[in-house]
Amino acid sequence: MSDPIAARPAQDRAGIRVICNDHSGRNSREAEAIDLAMKVLGPQAELCHVKGSDITETARAAVRDGYATVVAAGGDGTIMAVASALNGTDCTLGMLPLGTFNFFARGYDIPEDPEGAARVIAAGHAQTIDLGAVNGRLFLNNASIGVYPAILKERETVYRRWGRRRIAAHWSVLKTFWRFRRPLKVEIEVEGQRRRFRTPLVFAARSAFQLEHFGLQGADCIRDGGFSVFVTPDVGRLGLLSDALRLAVKQMRLGEDFELICADRLVIHTKRKRQLVACDGEKFLMDGPLEFTMVRDAFRIFTPPPGDEAAA
Incomplete structure (x- = not known):
C-alpha cells in the first residue's frame, strides 16, 4: 500500500x-x-x-x-x-x-x-x-532469527572497541558461536505444509551476491523472485564454530551444514510470542508468527x- x-x-x-x-x-x-x-x-x-x-x-x-x-x-x-x-x-x-x-x-x-x-x-x-x-518490515539482504541477532549484539561491542572493520565483524561471529547455548524450536510453514526444526539459526536471504560471496547455494531461488531460507542443524558450540570456519573458506555443505528451502512466502512459528529478528544488521522485536512475503x-x-x- x-x-x-x-x-x-x-x-x-x-x-x-x-x-x-x-x-x-x-x-x-x-x-x-x-x-x-x-x-x-x-x-x-x-x-x-x-x-x-x-x-x-x-x-x-x-x-x-x-x-x-x-x-x-x-x-x-x-x-x-x-x-x-x-x-x-x-x-x-x-x-x-x-x-x-x-x-x-x-x-x-x-x-x-x-x-x-x-x-x-x-x-x-x-x-x-x-x-x-517480514511482518511487513522491509529488508534488503537478509532477515534471521536465532544466533545472528546475538552476533549483532556482540558486534556492537567489538565495534566500539576496535572500530568498524570486517575483521572485527568476523571476530564477533566466532565469539558469539562459542557462547551460544539456546537453539530454537520452530515450525516453518510453506504452501500449507509445516516442518519442525530444532535449530540455532533460520536465515532468509534475498541477496544473490551475498550468497555467492560466501560460496552458498540458493542464488537461483532469489533470481526467481523468492527467498533462500537456510536452516542449520543443532550441532552445539563446536559445530557452530566449525560452520563459521567452513563459511569463511566457502565450504558449507548442503544437507550437512544446512538445509535450504526456496519459497516466495513462508511463515515461521515459534514458541515465544515475541521474537528478536535481525534485518540487514539491525535488530527488531516482533510478534509471532513471522510471515515472510515478497514486496513486488x-x-x-x-x-x-x-x-x-x-x-x-
Missing part, C-alpha cells in the same frame, strides 16, 4: 536529498569522499547528517518536501531505513555505500567509493526492484547502465 506522503506526482518532484548516517563509515577519509560525491551530484543535492534513529523520518520528510531522489549514505542498515520510507512512493533511491560489507550496493554493481557511486546517480539510470519483508516493485534504485564501466 502506498504511503499518503507519496501523493505528489513524479513530474512535480525535483532535487536530491542525501541522508548521511553519522554512525556509518570506517575512517575519517570518508568525510572527504562524501564532499567529492556532493560535487558530482551538483547544486541540486542537499546533504543532511542524521543519527541512526532519525534516518527513516528524515527520508519521509524528503518525500513530503518533493525531492525526486533520496540518497542513503551509509551501510546496508542505513539503506534499509531509507528504503522503508520510499516503499510505494515515486521517489528514486540512490546509494553512497559506507558500511562494513555493503552487500546490497555491491549486488547492483554500485562502487564502494562514494564519488564513484555518485556518478551512478548522476547518470540517471534506474530500475524497479522487489524486496523481502517496491521502488526504483539508481544502478549503472548495462555495459557501463564509467562508474567502476
Whole structure:
C-alpha cells in the first residue's frame, strides 16, 4: 500500500536529498569522499547528517518536501531505513555505500567509493526492484532469527572497541558461536505444509551476491523472485564454530551444514510470542508468527547502465 506522503506526482518532484548516517563509515577519509560525491551530484543535492534513529523520518520528510531522489549514505542498515520510507512512493533511491560489507550496493554493481557511486546517480539510470519483508518490515539482504541477532549484539561491542572493520565483524561471529547455548524450536510453514526444526539459526536471504560471496547455494531461488531460507542443524558450540570456519573458506555443505528451502512466502512459528529478528544488521522485536512475503516493485534504485564501466 502506498504511503499518503507519496501523493505528489513524479513530474512535480525535483532535487536530491542525501541522508548521511553519522554512525556509518570506517575512517575519517570518508568525510572527504562524501564532499567529492556532493560535487558530482551538483547544486541540486542537499546533504543532511542524521543519527541512526532519525534516518527513516528524515527520508519521509524528503518525500513530503518533493525531492525526486533520496540518497542513503551509509551501510546496508542505513539503506534499509531509507528504503522503508520510499516503499510505494515515486521517489528514486540512490546509494553512497559506507558500511562494513555493503552487500546490497555491491549486488547492483554500485562502487564502494562514494564519488564513484555518485556518478551512478548522476547518470540517471534506474530500475524497479522487489524486496523481502517480514511482518511487513522491509529488508534488503537478509532477515534471521536465532544466533545472528546475538552476533549483532556482540558486534556492537567489538565495534566500539576496535572500530568498524570486517575483521572485527568476523571476530564477533566466532565469539558469539562459542557462547551460544539456546537453539530454537520452530515450525516453518510453506504452501500449507509445516516442518519442525530444532535449530540455532533460520536465515532468509534475498541477496544473490551475498550468497555467492560466501560460496552458498540458493542464488537461483532469489533470481526467481523468492527467498533462500537456510536452516542449520543443532550441532552445539563446536559445530557452530566449525560452520563459521567452513563459511569463511566457502565450504558449507548442503544437507550437512544446512538445509535450504526456496519459497516466495513462508511463515515461521515459534514458541515465544515475541521474537528478536535481525534485518540487514539491525535488530527488531516482533510478534509471532513471522510471515515472510515478497514486496513486488517496491521502488526504483539508481544502478549503472548495462555495459557501463564509467562508474567502476
